[in-house]
Amino acid sequence: MAEGISFDIVPAEKITIQEFLALGGFGYVYKGKHEEWGITVAVKVLQEPTGKHNQQDLIKEAKIMNDVRFDYILRLYGIYQKPEELGFRLGLVMEYMENGSLFSVTRHIRPLPRTLQFRILYEVALGMNYLHGLKPPVLHLDLKPSNILLDESFHVKLTDFGLSEWKKFSTRTKSSPSSLIGGTWPYMPPEAFGNLNYKPDEAYDNYSYGILMWSVLTGEEPYSNVLQFGSAITCLVQEGQRPDLSILPKDLPTEMNDLMQQCWSQDIGCRPHFRDCICQIREIFDFEVYKSEIQQDVRIVQDALSGKESSLESSDCCHHNKDLQHLERADDSDHCSGAASSSSCVQDLSEEDENKQIIEKMSNVEGVLDLLAESKVIKGAEYDVLKHRVVRSNTVQTTLNPMVKTAANIVGAFYDLFKNNPLE
Template sequence: MAEKLDELKAHLLQDVQGLEEGDKDVDDLDSGAYGFVFKFVEKRKNIPISIKVSILLDISYGLLYLHNQTPPLIHRDLTAPNILLTEDCRAKIADLGVSKFLTDPHIIKQTMAPGNLSYMAPETNIVHFVGVCYGKSKSDLMLVMERLKSDLATFVEKRKNIPISIKVSILLDISYGLLYLHNQTPPLIHRDLTAPNILLTEDCRAKIADLGVSKFLTDPHIIKQTMAPGNLSYMAPETKIKNPQYNTSMDIFSFGHLVLHTSIQSWPETFRVTNFRKVEPGKMEIAERKDVLEEQMTKSHPLYQLAINCLQDEPKLRPSTAYLNKTLNQLSTKHPKSPGDVASILEETSSDELTPYILPHLPELGEQHGAGSYGSLYHIHLNGMNCIAKQSHVNLIENKEDRRAFYQKFYSECVLLSRMRHPNIVQFMGVHYGPQRDYGRELTLVIERLYMNLEICLEQYKNIEMWLKVSILLDISQGMLHLHSRGIVHCDLAAHTTLLTTSFHAKIADLAVSQIIDAHPTSKQIRGPGALGYMPPEALTENPKYGYALDVFSFGVLILYVLLQEYPQFMHYENLVTATGIQRKEVQIQKRMKWIGKLSPEDLMRQLICRCLQDEPQRRPLSQELNSTLIQFAKQFPKPFVDTIEMQRNSKPTAPPIPLPIHDKVL
């Protein structure tokens, strides 16, 4: 990081002099020093880019120094007010009051960073604040934050038999968020910690939201003379009296209700409050709450005692936030969340996801563009757009088990595509369910219609320029990165599953065999049949287990294919049934260099290909690194202004353009 910033400091001195000459009317702070960074940048206009880069470079050096300590030191409050500047615009990191040494080799446990909320990373279990927008009048304000999949109330009440590991994981996330709030200086009380105010990501990670009524505990013990404006049934007894006095323990009581709500997967009716004026302190005694718990969960339930402890009437009897976090950490060790647990939840979640995308009426089918074993591709017009309809022929599948598997595969592809809204993922337009027949329903998936697939492009257009090849590969890497960030392995990343627009922008298609795994990049136990020529050695064994590294290997084959415009024939395995996994691996090792050797040894792309095609998955780069490398490589081959029609004419194709959106083998 520091090296890259260092390259941009060439004209720093003259820019500093020009800045000082132009800032004579600005009052200096603290005996001539410019003061805090935020005051510096907000009081000056048109600061030269070299000054900005120099400041960031200085900060990076300071950060590098802290992180290179033994053990590393995490600042935990790296904000603009904590960066100080000298008169010649040199930056220094200040305020290490909340910094902590990373004694654990990986993470700081049981302590949330008490920095500025707007500077905190999304993984702090608080909904990520993006910014605020001011309208024409001062009263027109818009708060912008990240968008998450669902709230906890909807999640638990719409599902049956959520695994205990998922419940514990969600509550642990909430406890981390609560620990973060209570560790602020002064502590911040949420005051409305309810299931609707807990938001969940797609992989069931929880984040606390809605801090609109939160208050800092300026008094060291209590907040006085303020009625808690949260949901009454979640409120502790001490908040329901006139002139209430309460502290962080009121959030602990609300957390106890969250534990109960999550455990029994419904709202405990006994806790509902219908008339605010009749509510009295101690109305819902602990004995009554015990009855509710014992009716719906046994005493042996892993979360029973935690709920009882949190729901005590006396604030002093409730556990601390740190104790909550410690207890849930211990429970998560006993009940670890597995990729299978997450996958089962996501499959159940998806039943309602396609409702907005169901097409009541399918437009008239146009020209057929391809056919496979159990489906055909047709051109249709939907809402004024050219689209492709992928229509299944379920009547051709006689075996009931095969038919059920086909439905699951088709449905999974629709759900995954409906979740993807990315410029490098093919756009999902909708799904149509045909009438019920004896053999089942005919299903039709509708996607945007693109110009052709990458395989046809590479074979049809000769001598494609390097900038365009790199641009296509960068598009694919960005689409792959988006899939991996959502916990999805494509499992069939190939030239024939990559589609191109008329301006040759690439989009990944065909998620029929894609798999959802846990967010960790080394998750395994995933199976998926991709094109054999793109599969890594670990996928060609009798019991394959693999993760994101599978797509990285396939991407390495794609890079080689795109650069050479020749399909590497060594990737074909004709004797797949008879050959053992060891034999297939030997074939790869022996013949791989025959094609890689066609690239210059100095070629940086050759080095990238070699890393992607490593036999051991752990030696392949992550998709984030691939994308960053290609971004840097693309700078060497900038896109010129190109008339795509003229480019198509000049490329002298061996055959007329065929607007096939998907190769028939993907069906």
């Protein structure tokens, strides 16, 4: 049924919003159901209403995205439109991807099995090669894990490409330097920071792909220790600093490491085209030879995401791919190794040790969020959005964390008091 749907204006009353999914690049993302089409869709809605003039510009740009048809490109169904007092609230009605974004998946399981890492990077290159091969080329300009969606079998669908007007509109009132430039700063090339008259070309996306490779292969976010973006950061990138190579897997093929560093080269001319990336990854990894291993790893990750840790535990014993020895639930990484869940770790702790762990977690905002997630007060996309904001927030690190730590110390003191002097 979905194949027969043409690009159109989709009135808000035709979609029943079912669930908040994430905070996207230019607005809020929801899961919904189109009542007439009878299918589940994703709806990405701008944060602010738009006037009539802006509405036409946004619709014109979205139609360009709608014309792109390729296996590794997310399908756009139409423009969501909701009338409001100050204009229209616009959004994009798109394919719904069961496994969400690469960003959300790797927040729960990291690193992914090597076979899936390579296939994801390969399919991203296929999608980008198609976009760059159009006449005129379509630039993505925001290639990052949250813009790489994954279907039920973890195949790639690229989204949020060619939407500069949408992003300009959504960031018009923000003061972040990265917003003024238009991308996400860890994935932006050095030339984008050093020239106010800079006009991006294909090399911009090639650089972003290099940073993406590092993120996929390590399971980490680039420059995660940087609390606030600023001119000092842009200078370091322009001087040649890149993500930490020392945390890459020791058994990573040299050719993959070389390709990654070529993509993020300071010299634009040294960055390989995506068609070259496709060829090199094929030479490094034969997808036909490892077809059965890929299918097995897909099932393992599916089970892990659905909470069936037992399948992960057994895989460590019988699966020949040694990368799976490092497969772990990100939520449990503070206290566990391998595939064991936090509940199995806590079983070996005394009640006193368990209480001390809880108090220790309460000593910073990130730990409090983890406790709320464990108690299912917040979950899924809401947890991911809040955790991401906390990590990046200078205010949290310098102001809130000391206050939270003081409160945790008070709780700890009361705990010690009542433990040593129990109430009769």
